[in-house]
Amino acid sequence: MIDAERLKKNWSLVASHGDQVPLYFYSTLFLTHPETRDLFPMNMAAQRDKLVNALGAVVSNVDTIDAVVPTLQALGRDHRKFGALRGHYPAVGEALVATLEHFSGPHWTPAIAADWTAAYGLVSATMADAADAAAHYTPAWWDAEIVAHERRDLETAVITLDPGNRIDYLPGQSLSLCTSLRPRVWRQYSPANAPRADGTIELHVRAVDGGQVSTALVSLVRPGDHLRVGPAFGTGLTLRPGRGPVTMIAGGTGVAPMKALVEQLAAAPRPTSLYWGARSPAGLYCLDQLRALASAHDWLEFVPCVDEDLFGSESRLGSPVELAVAHGRCSGADVYLCGPPGMVETGRKHLAGSGIRAEAIHFEPTGE
Ligand SMILES: Cc1cc2nc3c(=O)[nH]c(=O)nc-3n(C[C@H](O)[C@H](O)[C@H](O)COP(=O)(O)OP(=O)(O)OC[C@H]3O[C@@H](n4cnc5c(N)ncnc54)[C@H](O)[C@@H]3O)c2cc1C
Known part of the structure; x- marks a missing residue:
């Protein structure tokens, strides 16, 4: 039986060492298993952050592993594109445990080592099984x-x-x-x-x-x-079943998945509002396309929004989330939110502060 609380505590101790942790992990991995170097990009800067985030997510979910199995299976299938094979997983596990031991110092015990090994075993087996199964019916990329x-x-x-x-x-x-x-x-x-x-x-x-x-x-x-x-x-932004109203709030290229959702909704329309924002009118790079969609579908309301507008275009002034809330488009609706990481964070807070239930707010974690 894995003691999840003990793992979480140990993880927060290790994570407090910041950038040192991924640095140590990758040095250990590449030194002990040089064949794994080719799985990673030349420039490892962005990769380092990802490891720490991924570990944190796995550890914090280890006591509810059933809830993350679909995510782990998707990760396993996805990792085939890196050339990750079942044989690579033990090498990563060894480097991980060596890293945790290094940063735990005197707090490292045989019981913690056993818990980490068991938790990693569970996670890596789920990923590797899903990857093997996927290899029978779909290419890695x-x-x-x-x-x-x-x-x-x-x-x-x-x-x-x-x-x-x-x-x-x-x-x-x-x-x-x-x-x-x-x-x-x-x-x-x-x-x-x-x-x-x-x-x-x-x-x-x-x-x-x-x-x-x-x-x-x-x-x-x-x-x-x-x-x-x-x-x-990802499942964060996929359409939830139902017939109720849908409100889409997007910033910048966050409008891309919203446009895909609008096309899907065309098969079974629901009252839909799309609020799309940019800093200035010049940033609304596919305005004509979206206006054409809105004229083709009477169930679709399209509201372009900008922070500043020196030339008096037809766009509304203000952030798309504030305007959607102020216009009463969010209460009682399924709200889909997508844009730069900062905008999604601020938007979620604004929606929650306006009394929108957390279950009605849909977004994709950006991993940033
Ligand atoms: C689920 C999901 C869907 C996405 N869909 C789209 C999409 O449809 N169109 C699109 O353009 N992008 C999208 N992104 C963002 C995209 O994946 C990349 O993160 C982005 O293009 C930056 O990658 P890069 O390699 O150029 O930057 P990197 O080399 O990874 O980063 C360079 C610097 O930019 C910062 N940074 C990274 N991403 C962003 C960001 N989005 N906004 C502000 N700063 C950032 C980093 O922190 C770093 O400091 C999506 C991200 C996720 C997680």
């Missing part, structure tokens, strides 16, 4: 050709991919992408369309300052180039 690349402004590109055959995903989910310009570095992007008969996928990418993948996708790739696409991931 798909190769997709860029068939269109439109720069909508300096920071934003709308990219159409043709993977050759259909990749299964639900509107609201995201796909991970990798370009050969940034080998082994994968990032999540949300399709802006419901699955199409021809399998093509529209993506909206905003270049983040100093970002490895987003800047390459916005500025460097061209039609004819190929990207690797990993399996679909």
Whole structure:
């Protein structure tokens, strides 16, 4: 029996050592199992944060492991794209336990070691089993050709991919992408369309300052180039069943999954409001597309919002979440929230402060 409380306590002690922890982990892993180095990107800076977050999530959920089994299975299937094999999992486990022991100092005991080994065994077996099962029916990644690349402004590109055959995903989910310009570095992007008969996928990418993948996708790739696409991931933003009203609140490229959800809703319409915000009108990079959707569907209300508007466009002034709440569109609705990590955090707080039940607020954890 794993003592989850003891694990959590030990984890918070170890995590208090900050960046030292992933540094030690990867040095140990690459020294003891050099063959694992090729699984990771050349630049390990972003990878370090991910390990600490992932460990924290697993540890804090170990006492309710049943609730995270679907997530772990999805992670296992997803990790096939890194070339992770069942044989690699013990190496990672050994490096992990060595790291925990190192930072626990005198607090490390045989009982804690046994708990960690058992918890890791459970997690890695769930991931590896799901990966093995997936290998029978789906590739680790798909190769997709860029068939269109439109720069909508300096920071934003709308990219159409043709993977050759259909990749299964639900509107609201995201796909991970990798370009050969940034080998082994994968990032999540949300399709802006419901699955199409021809399998093509529209993506909206905003270049983040100093970002490895987003800047390459916005500025460097061209039609004819190929990207690797990993399996679909996430359930936070997928459509909840029901017939009640739906309110979508998006910032920047967070509108992409909302557009996919609108396309899905067209098959079984519900009263829907889409509030989409940007700092200025120039940031509303697909305004015409969304206006056309709203004119085609009488059940869809579309409200573009901006923080500042020197030229008096038709957009509302204010944040999309504040406006949606002020217009009474959130109470009694399923509310979907997507945008930059800061906006989602602020939006959730504002919705909660306005009396919207937590169960009615849907979002995808960004992992940032
Ligand atoms: C589920 C999910 C869906 C996503 N869908 C989309 C999408 O449809 N379109 C899209 O453009 N992006 C989307 N993202 C964000 C995307 O995955 C990348 O995080 C983003 O493109 C930055 O990657 P990068 O490699 O360029 O930056 P990195 O090299 O990873 O980071 C560079 C710097 O930018 C910061 N940073 C990273 N991401 C962001 C961000 N989103 N906003 C502000 N600062 C950031 C980092 O902290 C770091 O300091 C999604 C993320 C998740 C988790």
